[in-house]
Amino acid sequence: MSGLPAVAGAYALIIALDAGSGSLAPGRYIYAGSAWGPGGIRARVRRHLRTTKSIHWHVDRLTFAGDVAEVITLPGGRECAIVAAIRDLPSITVPEPGFGSSDCRGCPAHLLRLPDTLDGDTIARALWTVSYEIIDR
Ligand SMILES: [Zn+2]
Secondary structure, X not given: OOOOOOOOXXXXXXXEEOOOEOXXXXXXXXXXXXXXXXXXXXXXXXXXXXXXXXXXXHXXXXXHHOXXXXXXXXXXOOHHHHHHHHHOOOOOEOOOOOOOOOOOOOOOOOEEXXXXXXXXXXXXXXXXXXXXXXXXX
């Protein structure tokens, strides 16, 4: 994970949950977050990837229980734009309303469940649209 940018922005974690956790069934999830503090995206994502940490955020529960299969970074981006782009894909569901989005009024949650039928290319294309829009501004 040495390629993580130490700048402010948003990131998405694709998390594989083999056994389920709390109300979350086994499956693939995408969590959208943002990092505007010191160390930016790099510091925040490294924290998510650590296996020893205190439970501070909602998502910590999930990174403990599952595996972070993929990290997508969007320097200068917003996590709500990630949620909006992914929600447009077919068969996306919101497994736990309010998950990770207690300080956000626009999104139902910052965690979405990815159906098994959705391939990585489709997800990547949807997120590329987000970063493209940001770069284009
Ligand atoms: Zn949001």
